[in-house]
Amino acid sequence: MQNQEKIHHKKSLPRSFYIREIVLQSIRSFFLDRNFHEVETPILLPSLIPESYLDVFETKLYDRRKKSKKLYLSTSPEASIKKLLSAGLGNCFEITKSFRNSETTSRYHNCEFTILEWYRVNADYRQIMKDCEKLLLHILKNIDDKLKSKNIEYKAKKITYQNHIIDISSPWKKISMKQALEKYCQISFDHITDNRFSKYTRLFNPYKIRKVAQSKGYNVSATNSWEEIFNQIFLNEIEPHLAQETKPVILYDYPSPMAALAKIKKNDPRFAERFEIYIAGLEIGDGCNELTNYWEQKKRFSAEMRLIKQKGKTARNMDQDFLKAMKIGLPDCTGIAVGVDRLVMLLSNAKTIGDILLFPQTDLFGV
């Protein structure tokens, strides 16, 4: 049965759809109370920042003479918001739709999804972590208030998700990737990086991590990158433990090959100032101290463009305006992307993302 039919049969709007309304309203009130600007950036774009792990949707714009121009659906509002930050806009947030292709057969992905991003200027990622704690408590309080008035029971500060009870009161549990690796996999970071070199590209020569992975029984080949091998160990040996925690977990300081658009740590270039938030095993948000160095950004983009080609993903135009904005100067800033649908899944105890969307891709496209 499609979700629209379920609503028809159940008459009262099912709880998860009502929770989405409260989540969206609560996010807005939270940031407006803190004097953030709410911005609206384009979904249809002529170019994207290169992210080799994502596949994109492309389409065409026709002028009146039927001459066409290739366009893409935005994969996240990050590049557009950073252009605004470099123009001096200051703290801001956006709730928008983003699109990622080739993400079917997953409980956690819908190709069209709702994303929340917010950025703080002249602040660091610890402040964003604090925002996350406060935002979730604010949302829960609103859910509690509104559901109570409708006689629907809800327990504030505690979330039950798929039989796990999570206490979301502050402070949340924080663990660095290095500590997690030692605690759950008994691997020291030195054992998987090559210390003979100081440059980080050489540090992450896959030779050592391949040996460690092989000794643990993983099937690795010479074509696997350091990131792939590391992530496989992470998904098999660390992530399942995060799902067992009774508090939300902030996993911080990722290995630099997974820096994406994050700053590298000054005192230890093996790590990037990036963090992820896991609640009951669901990956809810991905934040960092933003990279502001134009030259470093340009170098990372070239590497990503090469990877896109290598992996055979849809070719895309690179967002030169973004690099231009970085050259003019991006202020020191920190930000995060939060999957709003995942948040709704968590708050309404839904096993799959399709359960909480009024029109999920499984209903619309059958995939």
Next chain:
Amino acid sequence: MSKISVTQLQKGIFINFKNEPYQVTDFTFVNPGKGSAFVRTKLKNLKTAKVQEFTYKSGESVEEIPINIQEMQFLYLEGNMLIFMDKFTYEQYSLDKTMVGLFYQFMKTGETYQVLVHDNKAIGMRYPKKVKLKVVSAEEAVKGNTATGAKKIVELETGVKISTPLFIKRDDEIYIDPETGEYLERSK
């Protein structure tokens, strides 16, 4: 034995994992934040019935193992072992009860089932989408209690009790979804 890419995995197929036969009971694609794509699977060991998770890199391939599906008659339960007889070769096979989980409560002696055979050993069963069983006892429906959704408990010929709509009577034959144990419909 054939190798298949993990991106082509399907629920229910059998693979070799660390040199033991496993059945894929669930799988989903995962992307760790800003990283490569992976395939997370739930695998059931066909010797121990233990289920474990394993996450493959999306570029990996796995070995699919050949499984024969044979029609067998369920003879009897001996200790913890289900004893079957192949309908064509009359060969007997035994299968640990724990391997079939909740399905056992819907099994009848003398009935024919599909048994999975690997290396000449029974390693599991392929469950039908629905099973037909007779109701041996049912409470009388309370008059007036006809609000939609009202249920009652009935006992089936295998001894298991399930909940059904109020109109189900003794000696009715009903269909059950063996996976969830839920009532589906009355047999005509």
